[in-house]
Amino acid sequence: MNAVAxxxxxGxxxxxxxxxxxxxxRLGLxxxxxxxxxxTAAKKRAVVNCFERFYDEFASVLKSQVYERSKKxxxxxxxxxRDKLLSSTPNSQYEWCVSSATGVTDVGETSLFAMNTFELHGDKIRSVIKLTLPWSLLAEANGAARFLQWLGFLCESIEPEHGYAxxxxxxxxxxxxxxxxxxxxAQQFLGVEPDNEAGGLTRQLLGCVKGMNWCTVLSTALVEQLGGAQQLQASLVDAPEVNLLPFNAGLILQAGDLPALIPAGSEIPQAYTVVNALIRPIRCADIDAILCTQGTPFFDRQVTRRWQTRLDLDRPEPAPLTRVGGHQPCPQTGDWQRWECTDIRHHFVEGELMPVLDGDTPSQTLWYWSAECAR
Structure with a gap:
């Protein structure tokens, strides 16, 4: 079986x-x-240009969109x-998604999403654009190149501060x-980005990056914070598998010819550890939660920090998690209690899926390490 197969x-x-x-x-790119x-009008026009090209290329598989509401x-x-977006005022927020899904309750493997900011927010929040493509694209002739072409086009059009792919x-x-x-x-595969709440990080990723992936996008300003393009290039002399791809407003750091899923416990590709080490000085150290919905954190601050440092070669043995939700793997063998910290304890083995109690959803069931409850 070859690598792609x-x-x-x-997947x-x-x-x-x-x-x-x-x-x-689904697994995707x-x-x-x-x-x-x-x-600004200029950025809105740039976003529309991206949607126009996306529609022209993928119209045969696209089925739905969300703009104010879901529709065919x-x-x-x-x-x-498109016309509503272009005519919107500087203090009007849009959220537009075009997808191969039939609606909002099934997954679309091919989609383009964008959400902007208000003028009154100034520089205190970021806008975001997100492309998704099927994982099976990599099995196609020139599939990886096609994906990288889309990455380059979006970077040239949007001129991002930072991003990942x-x-x-x-x-x-x-x-x-x-x-x-x-x-x-996301905890079982270290090369997989937990990213379905990307819009929720627009207030936190200001002048700093979430982390690295197969491709890490940096603006010229962030590249300069790392010493400049020449210094980055010089630091890669022993890592020929890392490619620096320039665009009009920065650099893309590509860690290898193809992406890696990196199952937990397996060897981490050198290209990933090299890029990870390069961007550590500008990695955001104060993210509340990568994944959060209705106030319930799935990747809370502690889990988020563990994920961000997953590729650090000098990372100390992480402290065991003291809180875990239902249907998530038990972090360590021992006694666990419900959030009320009652006297009733339950023994679980590391890796075992934590149960969800009757009447609760997985996000409502929180288990605490018994020693934590005793404090």
Whole structure:
């Protein structure tokens, strides 16, 4: 079995359907870019240009869109959303998604999403654009090159402050019920980006990056913070598998010719550790939660920090988690209690899925390490 065939087989571990066959989880490829001044006419025109090209290339598989509400995608409805976006005022926020999904409750493997900011927010929040493409694209002739072309086009068009591209877990537009699955998978595969709440980080990733993936996007300003393009190039003399891809407003650091899923416990590709080490000085150290819905953190501050440092070669043995949600792997063998910290204890083995109690959803069930409750 060649490498691509092996990756296609691994992708099956990410396939989840509802009992009626509706697909809700898939492994895919993403590009997520954070950019400034999304309220300006120039940036809105740049976003529309991206959507126009996306529609032209993928119209045969696109079925739905969300702009103010979910609706069937046709050329007429697409043009209407485009015109609304272009005519919106600087203090009007848009959220536009065009997708191969049939609606908001099934996963679309091919999609483009964008959300802007208000002028009154100034430089205190970022806008975001996100592309998703099927994992199976890598099995196609020149599939990786096609993906990288899209990455380059989006970077040239949007001129982002920073971003990332590579494997990620795709979910429906209306996704809260599946974030616990994403949390589990992202901890089992170190090369997979937990990213279904990308819009929730627009207030936190200001002048700093979330982390690295197969491709890491840096603006010229961030490149200069790392010593400049020449210094970055010089630091890669012993890592020829890392490519520096310039665009009009920065650099893309590509860690190898193809992305890696990196199952937990397996060897980490050198290209990933090298890029990770390069961007550590500008990695955001104060993210509250990568994944959070309705106030419930799936990747809370502690889990987020563990994920961000997963590729650090000098990372000390992480402290065991003292809180874990239902349907998530038990972090350590021992006694656990419900959030009320009652006297009733339950013994679980490391790796065992924590149960969900009757009447609770997975996000409502929180287990605490018994020693933590005793404090």
């Amino acid at each position: 092996s990756w296609m087989e691994q 099956k571990a990410f396939e989840f359907e509802l009992p009626d066959g509706t697909p809700v989880i 993403i590009v997520t870019l954070y950019f400034k001044e999304g309220y 995608l046709t050329r007429t409805t697409f043009d209407a959303s 590579g494997p990620s877990i795709l979910q429906p537009y209306d996704r809260p019920g599946y974030l616990e699955i994403e949390t589990t998978l």
